[in-house]
Amino acid sequence: xxxxxxxxxxxxxxxxxxxxxxxxxxxxxxxxxHALIGPNGAGKSTLxxxxxxxxxxxxxxxxxxxxxxxxxxxxxxxxxxxxxxxQVSSLASDFSALRNVMLAVQARQGSSFRFFKPVMRDKxxxxxxxxxxxxxxxxxxxxxxxxELSHGERRQLxxxxxxxxxxxxxxxxxxxxxxxxxxxxxLTRFLDTLRHEAPILLVEHDMDAVFALADRISVLVYxxxxxxxxxxxxxxxxxxxxxxxxxxx
Amino acid sequence: MREAMIVTRENLINxxxxxxxxAVPIGANWLGxxxxxxxxxxxxxxxLAATGLNLALGLGGLVSFGHAAFFGLGGxxxxxxxxxxxxGEPLLFGFSGTNQMWVIWPxxxxxxxxxxxxxxxxxxxxxxxxxxxxxxAFAQMVYYFAVSxxxxxxxxxxxxxxxxxFPGVMTMRPMSFFLICYVILLVxxxxxxxxxxxxxxxxxxxxRQNEVRVATVGIQPYRIRLxxxxxxxxxxGLAGALFADLNRFVSPSMLSWHxxxxxxxxxxxxxxxxLFGPLAGAALYVAFEYALGGITxxxxxxxxxxxxxxxxxxxxxxxxLLAGRARHG
Amino acid sequence: MTFALxxxxxxNGLQLGVMLFLMAAGLTLIFGVMGLINLAHGSLYMVGAxxxxxxxxxxxxxxxxxxxxxxxxxxxxxxVELLVIRKLYDRDHLDQVLATFALIxxxxxxTRWLFGSFPLYLDIPPLLxxxxxxxxxxxxxxxxxxxxxxxxxVxxxxxxxxxxTRLGMRIRAGESDREMIGALGxxxxxxxxxxxxxxxxxxGLAGALVGALQSVQVGMGEPVLIxxxxxxxxxxxxxxxxxxxxxxxxxxxxxxxxFLLPKILALFVPPAQxxxxxxxxxxxxxxxxxxxxxxxxxRGLFPAAHx
Numbered sequence: 001x002x003x004x005x006x007x008x009x010x011x012x013x014x015x016x017x018x019x020x021x022x023x024x025x026x027x028x029x030x031x032x033x034h035a036l037i038g039p040n041g042a043g044k045s046t047l048x049x050x051x052x053x054x055x056x057x058x059x060x061x062x063x064x065x066x067x068x069x070x071x072x073x074x075x076x077x078x079x080x081x082x083x084x085x086x087q088v089s090s091l092a093s094d095f096s097a098l099r100n101v102m103l104a105v106q107a108r109q110g111s112s113f114r115f116f117k118p119v120m121r122d123k124x125x126x127x128x129x130x131x132x133x134x135x136x137x138x139x140x141x142x143x144x145x146x147x148e149l150s151h152g153e154r155r156q157l158x159x160x161x162x163x164x165x166x167x168x169x170x171x172x173x174x175x176x177x178x179x180x181x182x183x184x185x186x187l188t189r190f191l192d193t194l195r196h197e198a199p200i201l202l203v204e205h206d207m208d209a210v211f212a213l214a215d216r217i218s219v220l221v222y223x224x225x226x227x228x229x230x231x232x233x234x235x236x237x238x239x240x241x242x243x244x245x246x247x248x249x
Numbered sequence: 250m251r252e253a254m255i256v257t258r259e260n261l262i263n264x265x266x267x268x269x270x271x272a273v274p275i276g277a278n279w280l281g282x283x284x285x286x287x288x289x290x291x292x293x294x295x296x297l298a299a300t301g302l303n304l305a306l307g308l309g310g311l312v313s314f315g316h317a318a319f320f321g322l323g324g325x326x327x328x329x330x331x332x333x334x335x336x337g338e339p340l341l342f343g344f345s346g347t348n349q350m351w352v353i354w355p356x357x358x359x360x361x362x363x364x365x366x367x368x369x370x371x372x373x374x375x376x377x378x379x380x381x382x383x384x385x386a387f388a389q390m391v392y393y394f395a396v397s398x399x400x401x402x403x404x405x406x407x408x409x410x411x412x413x414x415f416p417g418v419m420t421m422r423p424m425s426f427f428l429i430c431y432v433i434l435l436v437x438x439x440x441x442x443x444x445x446x447x448x449x450x451x452x453x454x455x456x457r458q459n460e461v462r463v464a465t466v467g468i469q470p471y472r473i474r475l476x477x478x479x480x481x482x483x484x485x486g487l488a489g490a491l492f493a494d495l496n497r498f499v500s501p502s503m504l505s506w507h508x509x510x511x512x513x514x515x516x517x518x519x520x521x522x523x524l525f526g527p528l529a530g531a532a533l534y535v536a537f538e539y540a541l542g543g544i545t546x547x548x549x550x551x552x553x554x555x556x557x558x559x560x561x562x563x564x565x566x567x568x569x570l571l572a573g574r575a576r577h578g
Numbered sequence: 579m580t581f582a583l584x585x586x587x588x589x590n591g592l593q594l595g596v597m598l599f600l601m602a603a604g605l606t607l608i609f610g611v612m613g614l615i616n617l618a619h620g621s622l623y624m625v626g627a628x629x630x631x632x633x634x635x636x637x638x639x640x641x642x643x644x645x646x647x648x649x650x651x652x653x654x655x656x657x658v659e660l661l662v663i664r665k666l667y668d669r670d671h672l673d674q675v676l677a678t679f680a681l682i683x684x685x686x687x688x689t690r691w692l693f694g695s696f697p698l699y700l701d702i703p704p705l706l707x708x709x710x711x712x713x714x715x716x717x718x719x720x721x722x723x724x725x726x727x728x729x730x731x732v733x734x735x736x737x738x739x740x741x742x743t744r745l746g747m748r749i750r751a752g753e754s755d756r757e758m759i760g761a762l763g764x765x766x767x768x769x770x771x772x773x774x775x776x777x778x779x780x781x782g783l784a785g786a787l788v789g790a791l792q793s794v795q796v797g798m799g800e801p802v803l804i805x806x807x808x809x810x811x812x813x814x815x816x817x818x819x820x821x822x823x824x825x826x827x828x829x830x831x832x833x834x835x836x837f838l839l840p841k842i843l844a845l846f847v848p849p850a851q852x853x854x855x856x857x858x859x860x861x862x863x864x865x866x867x868x869x870x871x872x873x874x875x876x877r878g879l880f881p882a883a884h885x
Contacts, residue, residue: 074465375877553687
């Protein structure tokens, strides 16, 4: 699988006696949506943290865009093009939606050490950010502080920030969580187009969305990947049915 | 529309503050009351020091309890250069000091920046309470060094016999010296405004609000904070050099932790992160000191009481009361 | 440099360390349980010293003074907690710093108001006057040895209190999970007041004990407070064990540095300069030690679970 954008091999992480990540091997290929599912406490969050760099693995490696990123920090990984959204929205909450996206744009341009030009008079920066906000449907709410946006809008804003980074891969941690049925549907349509821009590793509990979107699914249980395959393969997999889908299907 | 109104209101108040600070010494000069010119100069210099701190504390959320280190350092630069300039004793590499402010200021700024870099590089590896205590401890280290190093007066401090010179200005005239400080204050407030509005300022304020978010878009919070801390130290150091020239005296008290505390108090009294917060706070503080000091010897007790009430019940400071909540674009 | 002299300095360092522990234990306990940074802890040290000096002068008994210092500092702590500190638990550290800074101003100026600017003096009780011979031919004051012993007793008592009593169990619960102790049915407000008063009493005890060695005056608590900060930063904020080790490390390093550095430098440079450079370097030594420790372990030697 030399052409994979993200390759995780034999990743392991223990918390005391608890094996939160137990030899996980996983890859993300161009143009695909790879869904990561599993019951609560399966270690999905821990895995995401290790991919992003907020947690260090005990062993194993992570390669991204042809480079070993296992030893890099959060910001360095983001600079390489790893775009992420959070399970619980994480924004600069005093800033407007627009300024949040502008922050991501300036980060991608690597221009955070400019001291004199006011950002709010920087037409190029504002226009780039506005274009992205339009794409996610937040243009009308651009001037509101992030703290005053609705739950669904904050999720959209997170995706806008990941877009602004022109990411080479997206890591979306439960983007549907807390969205109403309408919101989930429109987000599903949006993600469906997004995969052509960059592949998506999608952690999600909403099975309708997962089955509608995923090219491949990996099932994580007790820190181990028990199966990886297409939607059909996963639906049929007996191990998955007993371990996980039993109470959903 | 509400936003626009608040903006003009805050700007108007800022303008009034700046005008008042200029009007008081001009009036005092006219009435032949140089004491009030000195008070206004004191306000301008403390506001300058606090403007430096406001960059780290107000914008970056870095509660430095050690900015007296930079304030005192600036003061000692002025004192030491002047004393060598006076005695002609060589200081370093054959350089024997100077009484020219235009030489003293850059030296104070650069040295404060370097010490800020060293203190910041270690302190910023931590956060929260650790950061507060470590900055306090490093400032205390500088303080004890100044006390125990006898060459420049140790505990007794160092006098500047004649106020340092600036080409074309009679610095010994209180009004002229005030104007120097006033101009530097306004330039620094302008610089603060530029930085706050800039890309760097965006990143810095975002770091205060959500460090993880900033790292996730690919900006290293540590570098942003360290840069802010160094700039902040430089401005406070410059204020220290002016303060030494105002009093024509520098002593370890400029380095003491009370001084660090006072600088934070100025910012809070005025309004954290506000452009003119430090000036409003410094004016209020010096006015308290003067007015309360006139009534009772125990003015510090009442200052403490007022401060306590402000913290418990009026967290926006003076500008918060006058101009409403701070806003971010 | 004789062995006896070095031993004497080592004991002085130990005695300073014990004092710092009494201060640091309270600070770190208050931070660990309530998440509060208390700058006014040095004021409670001062309250203890003044209470002891005044009551001892009045009654003629150091021991009654000592009891008074504990009582007064604990009472002052409880009152301050009830009136001010309580409102600060939910605030950010900046507000806590400012409010407790304001308390320092009020305590210092208030004490000056009551007792004037002249220092008070406290005599060492007759029982503990005199000196004991040390190996090597010198003598060491009994009182300083008694302080070291008192510190050891308090450290042991604190350990027993926290590991063996109901109150200790609640304190430990409070350190690991603030919501949980509410769920356990413990009255958090009372617990907080008790912990704060306990920390205050320890500070007051330290102040009273040191009061007989130095003069009792306004501002005496501040240098000790800052050293105590260095101690808990080194030890790990929230950790009593860290506070004990940090206190002994800081006490011994500071004292031995002041003693040894000028002597070591004298081997290389003329004595006058050695005294000057050595003295200045020694005054910075503990901060350099702190910086080195933090460079390796940013959360101190014994990092607490949360901070």
